[in-house]
Amino acid sequence: MMRALAALAAASLGAHAATPVPDLMPLPASISWGDGKLVIDSTFRVAAAGCQDARIAAAAARLPARLTRQTGIPIPRAAAAAAAATLVIECKGPGEKVQSPLEDESYRLDVAAQQARIAAPTAVGALHGIETFLQLVIPGQDGFAVPALRIEDKPRFAWRGLMIDVSRHFLPVEVIERNLDGMAAVKLNVFHWHLSDDQGFRVESRRFPKLQQLASDGLYYTQDQVRHIVAYARDRGIRVVPEFDMPGHSTAWFAAYPELASAPGPYRIERGFGVFDPCMDPSRERVFQFLDAFIGEMAALFPDEYFHTGGDEVNGKDWDRSPRIRQFKRARGLKTDEDLQAYFSKRVHAIVMAHGKKVIGWDEILDPKLPKGSVVQAWRGPRILADAARRGYPVILSAGYYLDLLQPAAFHYGNDPLGGEAAALGAGERSRVLGGEACQWAELISGENADLRIWPRMAAIAERLWSGSDVTDVGSMYRRLESASVRLEYLGLTHRSVQGPMLDRIAAGQPAGALRTLGAALEPVKGYARHAARAYKSSTPLNRMVDATPPESGAAREFSGAVDALLAGDQAQREGVRTRLAGWRDQYEALKPVFAASSLAAELEPVSRDVSALAAAGIEALDARPTPPGWVEFLERAKKPRAELLIVILDPVRKLVEAAGAPPPAAANKP
Ligand code: TNX
Numbered sequence: 180m181m182r183a184l185a186a187l188a189a190a191s192l193g194a195h196a197a198t199p200v201p202d203l204m205p206l207p208a209s210i211s212w213g214d215g216k217l218v219i220d221s222t223f224r225v226a227a228a229g230c231q232d233a234r235i236a237a238a239a240a241r242l243p244a245r246l247t248r249q250t251g252i253p254i255p256r257a258a259a260a261a262a263a264a265t266l267v268i269e270c271k272g273p274g275e276k277v278q279s280p281l282e283d284e285s286y287r288l289d290v291a292a293q294q295a296r297i298a299a300p301t302a303v304g305a306l307h308g309i310e311t312f313l314q315l316v317i318p319g320q321d322g323f324a325v326p327a328l329r330i331e332d333k334p335r336f337a338w339r340g341l342m343i344d345v346s347r348h349f350l351p352v353e354v355i356e357r358n359l360d361g362m363a364a365v366k367l368n369v370f371h372w373h374l375s376d377d378q379g380f381r382v383e384s385r386r387f388p389k390l391q392q393l394a395s396d397g398l399y400y401t402q403d404q405v406r407h408i409v410a411y412a413r414d415r416g417i418r419v420v421p422e423f424d425m426p427g428h429s430t431a432w433f434a435a436y437p438e439l440a441s442a443p444g445p446y447r448i449e450r451g452f453g454v455f456d457p458c459m460d461p462s463r464e465r466v467f468q469f470l471d472a473f474i475g476e477m478a479a480l481f482p483d484e485y486f487h488t489g490g491d492e493v494n495g496k497d498w499d500r501s502p503r504i505r506q507f508k509r510a511r512g513l514k515t516d517e518d519l520q521a522y523f524s525k526r527v528h529a530i531v532m533a534h535g536k537k538v539i540g541w542d543e544i545l546d547p548k549l550p551k552g553s554v555v556q557a558w559r560g561p562r563i564l565a566d567a568a569r570r571g572y573p574v575i576l577s578a579g580y581y582l583d584l585l586q587p588a589a590f591h592y593g594n595d596p597l598g599g600e601a602a603a604l605g606a607g608e609r610s611r612v613l614g615g616e617a618c619q620w621a622e623l624i625s626g627e628n629a630d631l632r633i634w635p636r637m638a639a640i641a642e643r644l645w646s647g648s649d650v651t652d653v654g655s656m657y658r659r660l661e662s663a664s665v666r667l668e669y670l671g672l673t674h675r676s677v678q679g680p681m682l683d684r685i686a687a688g689q690p691a692g693a694l695r696t697l698g699a700a701l702e703p704v705k706g707y708a709r710h711a712a713r714a715y716k717s718s719t720p721l722n723r724m725v726d727a728t729p730p731e732s733g734a735a736r737e738f739s740g741a742v743d744a745l746l747a748g749d750q751a752q753r754e755g756v757r758t759r760l761a762g763w764r765d766q767y768e769a770l771k772p773v774f775a776a777s778s779l780a781a782e783l784e785p786v787s788r789d790v791s792a793l794a795a796a797g798i799e800a801l802d803a804r805p806t807p808p809g810w811v812e813f814l815e816r817a818k819k820p821r822a823e824l825l826i827v828i829l830d831p832v833r834k835l836v837e838a839a840g841a842p843p844p845a846a847a848n849k850p
Contacts, residue, residue: 213327274301336614340369346376424489
């Protein structure tokens with residue numbers, strides 16, 4: 180039986196006949212359902228047939244342990260002949276030696292009652308098939324099984340990435356590893372590694388060892404660790420694109436090699452965040468000689484054909500202040516700092532290409548002199564994406580995919596690389612839109628909460644980049660995102676589990692349950708508002724409630740939906756709404772001893788009190804009692820962020836209260 184995918188998405192894949200249907204993410208290009216199911220138990224065996232690729236053997240070897248983690252069923256790591264295997268993986272060829280955006284990533288998955296079979300032209304396609312298979316393993320009334328089906332699948336976009344900044348805060352190797360596991364699980368294929376910025380230089384250089392010695396606080400990846408991560412990523416169908424940001428965002432380099440800078444210095448690793456003046460000096464040949472040697476060393480370490488040299492946010496101040504650089508501009512007929520940056524970029528791009536790489540850079544590099552074939556990473560908006568495509572450059576979208584801005588998954592999900600400005604592009608121009616990359620800037624993340632910031636929203640963006648443009652049902656996305664989120668924890672990500680220890684720390688020995696309840700009513704302030712609230716430094720501990728609170732509260736979203744349904748007449752929602760509100764009302768009393776005991780909790784007292792008062796008003800409204808006195812003033816206060824947290828149940832409760840009785844005019848409300 181065949182069903183249209185959009186309809187499937189709308190049905191959340193949730194109601195297929197009597198068998199439960201798994202929540203796939205990203206949704207595949209096509210599914211047809213068969214009859215019956217393949218049982219998954221401790222007799223599970225996997226066989227790789229005709230795959231001349233070590234990646235498939237490695238993935239097959241990991242499979243039993245992954246299934247065990249997901250199901251709790253002990254499954255031995257034992258090879259099987261194809262005829263006896265539960266899952267057979269076939270791929271025609273190994274695929275490219277160095278994976279590129281041209282790799283064929285398609286696969287087909289057939290599941291019947293006796294056996295499942297993945298067939299793919301390349302190892303990378305087969306790896307995607309394995310991930311789909313794992314997503315299909317769900318518990319039913321008689322144990323774990325995969326429903327019989329055929330899936331034919333391939334990505335909509337060739338470039339599906341996640342950029343992680345490891346300069347502002349260093350992330351240990353194991354954090355990178357588990358994020359690569361998560362990326363592979365949702366079929367992302369580019370890890371863009373932002374390895375240098377004002378706040379730290381994070382790779383060992385043998386040519387220029389002062390970079391790691393003086394510019395990293397001892398927190399950097401050795402070349403062996405880099406090779407390990409590159410191999411780890413390749414094993415999972417993921418390319419690694421390194422970024423060394425220049426000529427701006429480069430203070431850390433100058434702490435090691437001040438002779439690269441436009442001003443004499445002295446320089447120290449930057450501890451604050453923002454856009455800073457230090458900048459490489461385009462007027463000195465020694466800078467390009469240094470970069471030639473450095474890029475040569477790094478080009479050999481990172482096998483990907485693309486090399487990212489940044490290019491963002493050059494403020495030009497140190498250039499303007501230098502008589503030597505002003506003279507250089509005049510002598511070369513370079514009128515503006517943009518012209519000077521274009522000159523710098525042209526030199527650096529020639530070096531990158533001389534070392535056998537293609538260029539990728541932030542959208543400031545878009546200039547008539549940019550070498551053809553260079554990829555433009557559009558971060559300042561969709562207009563520049565369309566502009567780059569019109570001018571003949573391949574381009575990827577990052578604007579609208581900034582995970583550090585803490586926007587809801589639905590916001591990112593609605594941001595299509597071929598939507599907005601790009602919708603007006605012609606077919607040839609559209610083909611240059613290679614895909615997109617989410618960005619996790621690291622001013623306000625640590626190794627502890629990085630997963631919590633990236634996941635699960637990343638999975639929604641991954642679906643936007645993999646699945647068809649007609650897969651847009653937000654309700655379906657959120658339902659499936661919840662399942663995806665649970666599965667990602669089995670893979671080793673900690674976006675859910677880390678809240679436990681973080682809240683326990685804040686509770687300082689008291690029970691943390693009420694903190695969790697409070698947290699469900701809150702979200703961190705959005706955009707750059709945290710930087711307005713205090714002057715963050717890289718040394719500022721990220722151990723507060725705001726750091727432990729996910730960007731999006733699923734509980735608040737569900738509560739809001741339940742209130743809407745209730746107000747539309749669905750009385751079945753009433754008790755659930757009341758129970759939720761009672762929890763939020765009561766957390767304040769429960770937390771009083773915590774506020775008194777813990778310096779980390781003390782700042783939460785006002786917001787906890789307001790959540791409690793708000794919930795109490797909601798309960799009154801459920802009981803049809805009129806609007807409480809002072810309500811309007813109360814709402815004004817409760818709307819404002821406290822402790823960098825927003826009360827996100829405010830709107831649904833306001834609706835409840837207003838439905839119970841129109842608020843009296845503000846003046847009459849004064850206590
Ligand atoms: C702008 S996006 C930057 C980064 C910051 C980021 C914070 C880009 C190319 N540059 O240096 O970390 O904003 O969102």
